[in-house]
Amino acid sequence: MSTGSWRRSNPGEGCKDFFRIAIPAEAGIQRLAPREQGPRSRGSRTASILELPWYGRGGAKSLGSRLRGNDGIIILRIETGKSITIIGAGLAGALLAILLARRGWRVDVYEKRGDPRVKGYEGGRSINLALAERGRNALRHADADDEVMKQAVMMRGRMVHSLDGRQQLQRYGRDDSEVIWSIHRGDLNIVLLDLAQQAGAHLHFHQRLDAVEFEARNARFVDDRDGSSHSVDFTALVGADGAGSSLRAAMMRQHDLGERTDFLDHSYKELEIPPAADGGFQIEPNALHIWPRGRYMCIALPNDEKTFTFTAFLPNLGEPSFASVKTGTEARALFERDFPDAIALIPELEQDWERNPPGLLATLTLDRWHLQGRAVLLGDGAHAMVPFHGQGMNCAFEDCVVLARKLEAHTDLTEAFAAFEAERKPNASAIQQMALENYLEMRDRVDDPDFLLQRDLEQQLQERHPGRFVPHYTMVTFMLIPYATALLRSDIQREILVEATRGLDSLANVDWQAVDAQVLARLDVLVDAA
Ligand SMILES: Cc1cc2nc3c(=O)[nH]c(=O)nc-3n(C[C@H](O)[C@H](O)[C@H](O)COP(=O)(O)OP(=O)(O)OC[C@H]3O[C@@H](n4cnc5c(N)ncnc54)[C@H](O)[C@@H]3O)c2cc1C
Numbered sequence: 051m052s053t054g055s056w057r058r059s060n061p062g063e064g065c066k067d068f069f070r071i072a073i074p075a076e077a078g079i080q081r082l083a084p085r086e087q088g089p090r091s092r093g094s095r096t097a098s099i100l101e102l103p104w105y106g107r108g109g110a111k112s113l114g115s116r117l118r119g120n121d122g123i124i125i126l127r128i129e130t131g132k133s134i135t136i137i138g139a140g141l142a143g144a145l146l147a148i149l150l151a152r153r154g155w156r157v158d159v160y161e162k163r164g165d166p167r168v169k170g171y172e173g174g175r176s177i178n179l180a181l182a183e184r185g186r187n188a189l190r191h192a193d194a195d196d197e198v199m200k201q202a203v204m205m206r207g208r209m210v211h212s213l214d215g216r217q218q219l220q221r222y223g224r225d226d227s228e229v230i231w232s233i234h235r236g237d238l239n240i241v242l243l244d245l246a247q248q249a250g251a252h253l254h255f256h257q258r259l260d261a262v263e264f265e266a267r268n269a270r271f272v273d274d275r276d277g278s279s280h281s282v283d284f285t286a287l288v289g290a291d292g293a294g295s296s297l298r299a300a301m302m303r304q305h306d307l308g309e310r311t312d313f314l315d316h317s318y319k320e321l322e323i324p325p326a327a328d329g330g331f332q333i334e335p336n337a338l339h340i341w342p343r344g345r346y347m348c349i350a351l352p353n354d355e356k357t358f359t360f361t362a363f364l365p366n367l368g369e370p371s372f373a374s375v376k377t378g379t380e381a382r383a384l385f386e387r388d389f390p391d392a393i394a395l396i397p398e399l400e401q402d403w404e405r406n407p408p409g410l411l412a413t414l415t416l417d418r419w420h421l422q423g424r425a426v427l428l429g430d431g432a433h434a435m436v437p438f439h440g441q442g443m444n445c446a447f448e449d450c451v452v453l454a455r456k457l458e459a460h461t462d463l464t465e466a467f468a469a470f471e472a473e474r475k476p477n478a479s480a481i482q483q484m485a486l487e488n489y490l491e492m493r494d495r496v497d498d499p500d501f502l503l504q505r506d507l508e509q510q511l512q513e514r515h516p517g518r519f520v521p522h523y524t525m526v527t528f529m530l531i532p533y534a535t536a537l538l539r540s541d542i543q544r545e546i547l548v549e550a551t552r553g554l555d556s557l558a559n560v561d562w563q564a565v566d567a568q569v570l571a572r573l574d575v576l577v578d579a580a
Pocket residue numbers: 137138139140141142143160161162163175176178179180181257258259260290291292293294295296297318409428429430431437439440441442443444445446
């Protein structure tokens with residue numbers, strides 16, 4: 051364990067955000083491993099003063115940091131005495147583990163699956179995800195953004211595929227500073243797990259949460275490989291165990307959380323577009339491809355190994371639907387009629403269609419996310435949403451940053467969890483609503499003349515009223531303002547756009563004076579929360 055002494059630098063010394071740690075010269079510190087870039091060493095091969103990041107206030111904070119010396123590894127660790135048990139080492143669980151371990155918490159993470167770094171990723175759902183500014187901002191808090199972005203593929207906009215084979219790129223933002231990124235779910239999870247472990251979190255795989263005794267603060271975990279179980283005492287549990295959260299179910303047995311699940315009457319099925327014969331991408335890589343067909347649609351997101359994850363969203367019943375299109379032959383017939391340009395891209399269409407079961411889509415809401423100071427839910431466990439705004443993970447990552455902040459601001463866990471819920475619940479509810487609305491836009495409106503005209507006007511108003519008229523997609527995707535604010539302003543803006551373009555087929559006859567007056571009267575200048 052640690053040698054040396056530490057003290058926090060005075061602000062007057064110009065490095066208030068760092069600890070200074072005196073290391074005995076005999077430690078022979080040569081350099082810091084590249085992935086442990088946080089600490090900065092002063093001096094040459096035998097640094098005697100190190101500066102390490104200060105991750106917060108109140109209580110001694112952990113600065114678990116591994117420094118390579120001539121004679122092995124020195125671990126410096128300053129514990130706070132605070133501990134937390136996270137259920138689920140998926141996206142949110144792993145990110146929260148980094149944030150809290152770095153703040154000096156003892157963090158234990160229990161995951162029902164095996165370690166994806168050891169035996170290959172077993173995640174069965176969406177293979178790649180759209181990462182936007184909110185998610186990236188949270189990753190920056192964990193110093194994970196650079197590593198994650200090495201594997202991300204830029205998506206500049208929607209590439210809309212018409213039935214006649216025409217393609218049209220609708221940019222998401224003004225330029226390449228306003229784009230989203232496609233990232234492989236498994237790769238992202240692995241980066242976060244590595245960082246969580248480096249930060250000192252204790253990861254326990256093959257440990258499924260089975261039962262909780264909240265009064266006794268004791269949880270039982272089962273290893274599904276052999277059915278063995280063991281119990282663990284905890285201070286507080288965080289449910290990062292996804293839409294089907296076992297912790298939520300255990301909390302519900304203790305207290306009615308007011309759970310409601312609204313299933314969408316549409317589901318999804320994933321297929322794959324492999325690389326081209328020359329090893330490159332088969333279609334434009336820097337776009338999110340959409341085949342909008344009114345009541346249903348397909349999309350495709352690029353992967354860095356030059357494949358695309360192709361997802362079909364269809365109704366559960368009716369024609370066509372997952373009930374009417376079951377066999378590979380029926381799928382081919384549907385594609386020949388509605389998605390002809392996609393057929394050649396998916397050589398295993400029939401096999402994939404029959405092999406991959408449809409995934410359900412739902413919106414989960416709860417009246418309450420926490421149980422006194424004993425348990426709290428976040429991410430999909432608290433507010434699963436339909437995926438049409440590409441924000442579920444981004445929102446879950448924002449949750450992690452806010453929860454870590456609340457845990458730092460409140461020593462009392464009940465207060466911290468209540469403050470977390472108060473800040474995040476209205477925002478989760480807003481993005482859930484916007485995600486549902488975006489399905490209509492993607493499948494039915496992106497090639498509609500009214501929509502395209504309103505979109506043109508939206509861009510013009512953005513130019514005429516910078517910072518005041520900010521397009522809906524920009525507010526949700528490229529900014530950090532609360533989702534609830536984005537929803538409120540989007541509703542006002544939509545009214546202005548619909549009113550101003552009513553009965554028009556071009557912007558030539560827009561009553562600019564009236565529109566400008568509406569914008570000035572109804573919208574304040576928007577300040578980002580960044
Ligand atoms: C088709 C589809 C496309 C999507 N696309 C996007 C997108 O483009 N962008 C975006 O931001 N979001 C997207 N999402 C949403 C995103 O996948 C989720 O919001 C995100 O995964 C939530 O993270 P989480 O950590 O809360 O839950 P999860 O990622 O589901 O992680 C939960 C973890 O808990 C573990 N676990 C479960 N039960 C237990 C238990 N009893 N004990 C221990 N461990 C347990 C699981 O094994 C898993 O590792 C999409 C979702 C779908 C379905």
